[in-house]
Amino acid sequence: MEKVFLIAGDAGQGIAKSAEILAKSFTKRGYYVFNYRDYPSLIRGGLNFNMLKVSTDPVGSHEWKADYAVFLSQQAFDTHKDKTHFAITTSEVIGGDFQINTSEIVQKTGAPAIAGNTATLGALYKAIGHDTQPLMEALADFGKHADINRKVAWEGFQAYTGKTTPLPQKEGGKPGYFISGSCAIALGAIAAGMDLYFAYPMTPATPVLHVLAELEREFDYRTVQLENEIAVANAALGASFAGSNVMIGTSGGGLALMGEALSLQGISELPLVAYLSMRTGPATGVPTYTGQGDIKFALNIGHGEFARAVIVPGDAKEAHERTVEAFYLTRKFRVLSLLISDKHLSESNYTHDSLPEPRVNSERGLVKATDSHMSYKITEEGVSPMAAPGVNGTLRATSYEHDEYGYTIEDEPTILKMVNKRLKKARTFEQAVNKLEPVSVYGKGKHVILSWGSTKGAILDALARLDQASVKFVQLSYLAPFPKKQVEEALKGAKTITAVENSVTCALAGILKEHTGLEVDHTIVKYDGRPFTGGEIVNKIRRVIA
Amino acid sequence: MEKVFLIAGDAGQGIAKSAEILAKSFTKRGYYVFNYRDYPSLIRGGLNFNMLKVSTDPVGSHEWKADYAVFLSQQAFDTHKDKTHFAITTSEVIGGDFQINTSEIVQKTGAPAIAGNTATLGALYKAIGHDTQPLMEALADFGKHADINRKVAWEGFQAYTGKTTPLPQKEGGKPGYFISGSCAIALGAIAAGMDLYFAYPMTPATPVLHVLAELEREFDYRTVQLENEIAVANAALGASFAGSNVMIGTSGGGLALMGEALSLQGISELPLVAYLSMRTGPATGVPTYTGQGDIKFALNIGHGEFARAVIVPGDAKEAHERTVEAFYLTRKFRVLSLLISDKHLSESNYTHDSLPEPRVNSERGLVKATDSHMSYKITEEGVSPMAAPGVNGTLRATSYEHDEYGYTIEDEPTILKMVNKRLKKARTFEQAVNKLEPVSVYGKGKHVILSWGSTKGAILDALARLDQASVKFVQLSYLAPFPKKQVEEALKGAKTITAVENSVTCALAGILKEHTGLEVDHTIVKYDGRPFTGGEIVNKIRRVIA
C-alpha cells in the first residue's frame, strides 16, 4: 500500500526541507519513502517540486501522479495541478481542493511566515488518517524552532477537514535510514578511509563536496576545492603518489576536462577514485536534470588504452557499498575507479532498513620502499607493489612509458614489457571484479529487463507490479570490466531482452552486443531529463512483452 | 622490383633531409617511394633513421631490413647495423661494408662538413647501377647550395666500388608526387576553403600547423597558435559561429582537453573539423612513435550524446580527399568532423601518381539571416540552416538545451523536440556518409583482412605478395557513422576475418561486433610504437590463414 505526495512551490520557499521532514516522519514509523527532487537551474523564484512515494513495502521510485499535493505558491498550483488527484493549498493560492489558512495559523501561533509550510504537513497527516506523533518527532530537525513548528503542524492537522484516504498503519517496522545517493557516496568514501577529497563544484556532484566538507574534521580527512577540474585531477594524482587515499568528484563537463589526467592515471597506475554524477547533456545541457548519456564517454575516456573499473550502483545503499569497492579496487590494482551516478541517484532520497556491510574492505596497502625501489616492478599478477615517497628509496610516477624504475624509455622491448605488465594486471583485476557480484538478478521470468545505475529503483518497483514469473531484472553494477560470463549466464534462455536506459541511444544495447554478441529485442529509453517511474516501466514493459 | 634503403645517424645530422632528397630523386624517374621516419623525443644527439622502400610498383610501407644502409654516425652503425644487408659508412664510422671517405670529399670539393651526407647518396646511386641524373635534379632543393652538393654527390658516386645490385630502370613512369600525410591534410584543408586554423603544438600533429602557417599568406587564411588546447577548441567554435570555416589540430593529450568543447559542438551544432594525430599512449606515452590506441576515445569523446564523423584515411592521397570530406560534412550537417591520423600516416612520405579529385566540394553554405532568425530551426532533415551574425537578425549558439531561437529551456517537450531534431539530422548525415565510399575493398579472397587508418599501406603491400584469390582487404575510411551495411556486404561469405590494428586491444574487433554482431576470427596487433610493415602483415596473415 502506498501514497504519493507532491510538495510544490517556488525555489527558496523551503520545499526540499518540508519534503524531507515529511519523509523522515514516515520512516520513523517504518514506512519506506522515496523522494524525487525536481528543480530548475536557478536559485530563487522558479518552481521546485518534490514527489514522495510512501509505502509499506520497499520503494525506489516516484510517480508522476500524486494522491495529495501541497501547493505553496500560485505558480506551483497553476503549473502542477494536473499532477495530483487532490490539492491542498495555502492561503496565498487561489484554487485547490482544500485550503489551509497558513497565514492565520502563523499569526495565531506567532510563527514566522515560512513555518506556514509545516501547517500543510499537519493537514496531510490528517488526510491519511494518522496521528501526528511521527511528524512531531521529525520536526525536531528544526532545532530551536522545533516547538513552534510543532504548534503550527498541530493547527494544520486540526484545520484540515478535506477527504481522507487512509494509509494503513505500519506497525513493528524498524525505522529505516532516509538518505540521498550523495550522502551514501560521501559516507562510503569515509568508510573506505579516504584522506583527501578534491573537487570543483558542479551540479549534481556538488552535494558530495558539501557533505564531505561538513564532516572533514569529525573523521579527520580534508576536502579541498581547487581552481578547476584539471587542477583537481592532477592534484589528486599528486596526493595519491604521496601515499594518500584520494577521491575526486564532478559531472560530465568536468570529467571532459579530466581526460588527460585520467589517461595519466592509466600509465602512472596511481590509485584514484573519480566520482561522476551525470546530468542531461551534451555540454551544459539541462544542468539540474538527469540522464545516463555520459556512459560511453566514461567507458572510453582518456587517450591510449588502459584498464578501469566503471562502477554503476543503483540506489543509495549500493552507492555506499560500491564506493568502498571503488577504493578497494583502485588501491589493490592501481586501476582507475570511475564511480558513476546521475542526478537521479545522487539527489533522490531512499529509505533503506537493512545495511549489510560492504563485500570488501578497502586498504591503503602500502609497502615499505626499499633502497633501490622499483615503482613499476613486474610481478606475476602484473600489479606493482606501491610504496610512498619520503622514507626510503626513490619513488617514481610518470606519464611517459617507462622501465620498472619509472625512467623514461622508447625502445620496443621495454614498451612491450610494460604494456604486457599492465595487460596482465587488467586480467587479475577483472577476476577480482567478478567476485564483487557485478550482476544482480531479480525475479525469474524469461522476459529480461537489462539495466544499470539509477533505473534500478523504478525497475524494481515495476517488477513488484509485473508478473514476476514472466519478468526478470538483470542489473549491472559494473560496466567495465564487463562481467561477460555473469551476464551471459543471467540472459541464458531469455525469451526477450529489453534494455532500459535514461538516454537517447541506449548505449547499453551496444555495450551488450560488443561484449556478448547478444542483440536486445527492445529498448526503453527516456531523454527528457526526467527519470523513469515504476509506473512508466510497467506500462512500457507490458507493451513490449505483450 | 624494390629496394630498401636505410639512412641513419644522429638527430641534427640532417638524416631526414638526405632521405627526402634520395626519395625525390627516385620519384623523378617514376619510381614509387615510401619513407618511414623513426626518431626519438629529443632534438640533437640521439638516433634518427629513415627507411625508404623504392619500387617499380606502388608501395605504402617500409621494411625492417634494408638492402643498403648509410650510417652517418658510429652510434647509428652500432645500433642499427643488423637492420641491413649491406652498410655504407662515412669516414667518421668504424665498420661497415664500404666506407666513403666523406671528409676527404668535402675537403676536396670545398663543401661544408654537413654536405658529406650527399656523398653517400651518390654512392647509393652507384650501388643500384643508376646514373646520377635524377639525384642531381633532386639536389636543386638545396637552393644556392645545390651545385656544391652536386659536386659532392658526384665524388661519392665515383668513390663507390662496393657491390652493385641493380634496380631495374623504370622508363616512362610519370614522375609522382612525394608527400607526407601531414602535408596532404594541410593541402586538403586549403582545398576545402578553410579560413582559420587554430592549434597548440603537439607531436605528431605539429607539422600540419607548420605547413599551414607557412602557406597562410599565399592562400589568404590564418593560422593562430593559442595559449592551450582548450582555448583552441573554444576559439574555433567562436570563429565558426561568426561564419568562418575552421579546423583545429592536436594529438591525444590535447584532444583529451577538448572533450568539453567537442560536447559543446554537439549541442551548438557549430561546424568544426578537428584533426587528431595519434601517438603511443597513454598520457605522454612514447611521443614520437605511432599507434592507433585513441580510437575508442575519439569515437566517444564528449559528455552527452551527439553525432560525429570519425574519418580515418589510410594514406596521403586519401588524407587529402577525406579532409575535404570532413569540411563538407561539418558544414553541410553541422556535425563534428573528427579527422584521424597517426604518427605513421602524418609523418611518413608517400608517392602518389594519379590524383583523382575529392568526391565532394566543401561549401561554406551560409544562408542570410532573417529578422527573426531561428538558429535552431526544426527542418525535415533535422539540419538547421546556418547564417552568420552581423548583418541581419539575432544569431545564437548555446551550450544549454534550447528552443529553435537558441533560448535556454528546461521543459520536457522542448527538450524532446530538440533532441529529436538532432537525431533526425544524425540520420540524414549517416546517409550522406554512406555515399562517400566509406568502405573500400581490395582483392577478392574469402580470407578478409579488416582494418582502418595508416595500416592501409602495409596491408596493400602485403596483399600484392599474398594470394589475391584467397585474401581480400576491407578498408574502413569512416568508423562513425559506422558503415554497417557496406561492411556487412564486404564481409559476406568471408571464411575468416582478421582485424589488423596498431594497438593493444584491437578496438576494431569490438567496434565490428557492436555494430554487426560479427566476431573476428583473428586479430593482428602491434603495440611497441612501431608501425606494421608489409612483410610483417604477410607473415602474420600466412600464419593465420594457414
Next chain:
Amino acid sequence: MNANDFNTPVPNTWCPGCTNFMILAAVKKAMADLVNEGACKKEQFTCVAGIGCHAKIYDYFDINGFYGLHGRVPPVMAGIRLANPNLKVLGFSGDGDALAEGMAHFIHFCRYNLDATYLLHNNQIFALTTGQVTPTSEPGAVAKSTPHGSPFRPINPVVLALESGATFVAREYALDLQNLTATLKRAMKHKGAALVEILQPCITFKDVREFVKDKMYRIEPSDLEGALKNARSWNYTKEDSIRIPVGVFYETQYPTLEEKVGVKVWHEAYPERPQRSTEELWERFK
C-alpha cells in the same frame, strides 16, 4: 532606439532583486546609446557568456549570442573577432568563471589585447552552484565547501588585468546605474582589451550591498603605476578599514591581436572559397 528594444520574451530567472538586473539594464542602455550615436549597429553586438548566474544575461537581450562553457569566454571572443572583426563583442563572466576555471584565458585575453569588452560580474561567490568560495572571496570565508573557513587568499583581477596588458581597466558597482552605463560605453568604444569588473553583490549568498556602498569612492584614470596603486589599495577583504576604488583605472592604446594577425570578415571576403584542384595544390610536392 532605447534599452527596451533589446528585450527578449524569455522569463528572467535571477532571484528577484538580484543586482544582475542592473547590469542588464546598464548594458542595454549602453548599447542603445551606441546605436543612437551611430557608433555601431544593433546587429553587430555579440554577447559571449560563461556559465553561472551572470551568464543568464545571454537570454535577456536580443543581440547575437554565444552561450559557451564555464570559464571559456575569452577564447570564444577571440575566435569571433578573428573570424569577423566587425562584430562588437561583449563577454560576460563571473568571478568563478573568469578567475577559477578560466584564469589562463583571462590573462591571455589581456595579453592579446583582443578588441572586446569583458564584463566580470564579481560577487565573490559561485552563486549558481549555490555558494562556494571563489578566487575573490575574502580570507576565511565560510561557504558550503569551506564550512570551516576558506584557506585561500583573494586575488585581484584588476591588478592582474593591468599587469597582463589590458588596455582599458575599470571597476564599477552594479547598483550605480549611471556610472556603470557610462563606463561600459567607454569600454565598448575602446579599441583593445577592455576589462570592466562589476561589483555585483549576490543578495542570496553574500549580500554585501551596504558594505560596498559604504566603502566605495571614485577614482580617475592614471598611468599604469598609478592605476596599479589604486587597484592594489583594496584586495577584496572585508575589514572595516578598507576603501574600494571604482571608476576607470587605466586606458591606453596598443595594436590589437586582430590587427597583428591581419584578419578580415572571411565569409564576406570569400562567400565561397575558390575551388582548388589537388593537382594545383600538390604541384609543390613534385
Next chain:
Amino acid sequence: MNANDFNTPVPNTWCPGCTNFMILAAVKKAMADLVNEGACKKEQFTCVAGIGCHAKIYDYFDINGFYGLHGRVPPVMAGIRLANPNLKVLGFSGDGDALAEGMAHFIHFCRYNLDATYLLHNNQIFALTTGQVTPTSEPGAVAKSTPHGSPFRPINPVVLALESGATFVAREYALDLQNLTATLKRAMKHKGAALVEILQPCITFKDVREFVKDKMYRIEPSDLEGALKNARSWNYTKEDSIRIPVGVFYETQYPTLEEKVGVKVWHEAYPERPQRSTEELWERFK
C-alpha cells in the same frame, strides 16, 4: 654527500651543450648542500616535472619524481604537499608549460602560497616541439608556427608571480652556476611559494646566451613595490637598450596552504584508517 650522489644511470638526451645541464648541476649541488647542512634528507626531495626539454630533468636525478602532464606541475605539487607536508617539493616547468598550457595553475600556485619551489626554465620557446613561440617570446618573433612574425606580446612571469602572492621570487641565469645554486638553496629553504625563473637559452632554437650575459645585472631583494619595479624593468624584449635584472626580487612570510588546510602525513597518521560500519556512519540519517 655531493652532487654526484644524485646521479642516475639514464643517458642524457638534451642537446650537447644545452644550458639545462647547468640547471641540473645547480639543483644537485643545492640538494647536496641542504642534506649536508642537515636541513633535509635525500629521501624527502620530490621532483615534479611538466613536459618539455626542461622536464627531462626528472630522469637525471635520483630523487622521488612525478613526471606529469604538460602545464600541470603546480596542482601535482599541491596534491603532494597536501598528502605529505614532509616532502621537499621541487617543480620544473618550461615557459610554454607554465605560462601557456598551465597559466591558471601558475597563478593559483602563487595565490595558494604552497610551500614548494617552482623552477621556470625560460628559453622563450617551445623547444621540445621543435620551436614555436611561447608567452615569453619577444614581439614579432619568427618561429615555426609564426613564420610571418608573432602577433603576440610577451608576458612577465616574475611580475605575475609577485602580483599573485608568491612569497619568494627570483630570477637567475642558467650559466651562472654559483648564483643559481645559491638562489635555489634560498628558495628551497623558504617556507611558501617560491618561484625561481631561470633564463635558460636554448642553444638550438634560440641561442641568446651572449645577449643575456651582456644585459644581466644583479639586484637585491626589496619590498613588493621595489620588486615589481625591478621586475617590470625588462619585459622579455630583445632591444639593445634593455637590461636584465637577476637575483632575488622579493621574499616575505605568509601562512602556507598546507598550514591553513591543516594537513598531516595521512598515511603515517593512519597506516590503515579505522574500519567504520555502515550502521555507525548512517546513524545520522535515521
